[in-house]
Amino acid sequence: MNENARRAAELIRSYDGRPLRIMEVCGTHTHEIFRLGIRGMLPEGLRLISGPGCPVCVTPVGYIDEALFLALERGCTVCTFGDLVRVPGTSGSLASARTEGARVQMVYSPIDAQGYAEAHPDEQVVFLSVGFETTTPASCIAVRNAKGRGLANFSLLTANKTMDNAYRALKGSADAFLYPGHVSTMTGTAIYRELLGEGVSGVVAGFTASELLAALAVIVRMSERGEPFFVNCYPRVVSDEGSVPARRIVSEMMEPVDSEWRGLGVIAGSGLRLKDGFADFDARVKYDVPTIEGRANPGCRCGDVLQGKISPNACPLFGTACTPEHPVGACMVSSEGACSAFFKYDISR
Amino acid sequence: MEQDRITLAHGAGGRQSARLIHDIFRSHFDNPHFTADDAAVMEAPAGRIAMSTDGFIVSPAEFPGGNIGKLSICGTVNDVACMGARPLYLTCSFVLEEGFPLDALERIASSMEATAAEVGVEIVAGDTKVAKRGQVDGCFITTAGVGQVMEGVAPAGDKAEPGDAIIVSGDVGRHGCAILLARNDFQIEADVTSDCAPLAAGVASLLGAVPDTHVIRDATRGGVGTVLYEICEQSGVGVRLDQEAVPVDDAVAGVCGMLGLDPLYLACEGRVVVIVPAGSEQAALDALRASEHTAGAALIGRVTAEHAGRVVIHTPIGSEAILPEPTGELLPRIC
Amino acid sequence: MCVGLPAKVMQVKDGVAVVEATGARRTVSAELVDDLEPGEYVMIHAGAAIARITSSDEDEADALLDAVLPGGSSADSQARA
Incomplete structure (x- = not known):
């Protein structure tokens, strides 16, 4: 451990002021905090709460159902980040659909999904476009490229989300927030100054041990x-203004919609969909996807976990009906999910 | 072009089958015990024997650092060696897909010959079946092997004791990473070659120096992390790993960083986890490092009585974190 | 929510960059960061460079801690923000 990490750790360990609840909004923060064993270093007065910043965890059940419909009923090839493969829908996941013959291709980037479509002209390729401000621009680039090249077999099933209104929905859940470092590369810091004006405290944080x-x-x-x-x-990574080109391409190609967050409910204007000019690349339009009401397991308390209301191990399903091998809720599936992190890393269990 | 590829006739038992066996298998596997009869007949070795079998399916069949042929020899040789045995005889069974290129089969058989020769093990019997196109993916190989267990050694997964030293025989996760790159699903380029290698010589060297070695386990599917969890469970102990001591190739670390994977869960095909009594670690390291394929041996942690059944990582910032238990398919993560 | 990896820019052409992180190379979009040049370090995520990296994490932590720890100059949250 280098000198400044030691100084920081000492300051944290010796904290004996009033109890502080700190919410790490971002799932990658949750993951790294567990991986680095930081929770074990905290004194009684400091409590970390895992927030809703994992696109997999906040993606509603109905979205997985739509993806399964496209894969199984419409015969589409579903390209996805690995994170979504095991997330349960109302019945089944992409992993189980694969055993029924669905084509599920894991990709590193939405742009690779567009490349896959180009290389497989005989397949109808749908990219599962989840993610926050950090990830959404790459989906837009993929669609713009597809349009430019006249690709007729590529589209997005959008569930992209934006954080601004979610921060407001979370106000009061914690005394201070660790704001997501990589979302902030895109948004810049203006939103946090606004929140400061509303009395909300927080810091933008990086992901290494020194930074955390x-x-x-x-x-x-x-x-x-x-x-x-x-x-x-x-x-060193987040500038005040963020990425102007990223915000430009997203605002040119997408528009806000009300969006359901698993556990938090519908947050007005917190989702994004492709504008009408790009309807040919919107899988819901293109394949006439019916409205699907997903049904979550009624015992699952992912919602309360995501809002920091309960600790994962307070959920009745935690560690019994719901484990990383057989996840019930999304928070147990995603390696960033608070429940998964608790289950996998909790030394006291 | 049909002559350049495997056809169903190659598996039908007639002239074509005979020619395939003669041109490829007999020419590469020839040794005094290689049989044209129904079974090979050998002298029984004295003492105890170890026997193992393993099936190999890998896509692609050829990859940087090896191919499925080399893999099929190393896999069974290493399984037998891990029980403290000197590998003596192998059998191999091929299932080939109609249309599989004969020159690829030639390269695979040639690798098997070279690897077997390096180990000093004889391939004494074989079998070939041909499946219709689409029924198998290219070339599947199953090998079985027997070895003579060295006098006075009995390593086993349930013998780890608190205080024991944990050694890995080289950098971790290179085979899994090489295969992931060769499939090119993620369009990442890196100079990573598989760690696929026969470890019988390294294990023999180790057991010569530390005959009371407690555990030797090859870290194949699921990688070193999975093997450590298996040992924890079998021996009823815990493991404390020093994160910074685990050897990881730079390029493997880079690939894992992009995909959010942990090299501790990536498959190895030429690495063993070795657990020796406290006090024997230096002798074990010296003996392993004296052998080519285990030259990168490193002390990575200790067996503990505390937190039985769990692998705990000592992090660079002085804290402790649990290494999550592996759960099935490795999924790259991005968000 | 977003796994990032620091990488060095090796080439930039037509909005696309080749980046390398300890020997692992990939092509990523260079459209989201203005005026990228070879030799610069970027954070990459999901196939795009998302930000330029201007210093090491340890130097950054040094500066922050100097500002808030006893003996350091007092932090001005607004100035830093």
């Missing part, structure tokens, strides 16, 4: 002052 410890140390120190604060603790 420094960010937590800053939260501890700033909280002692008793005033709302915002600090960009990830300035």
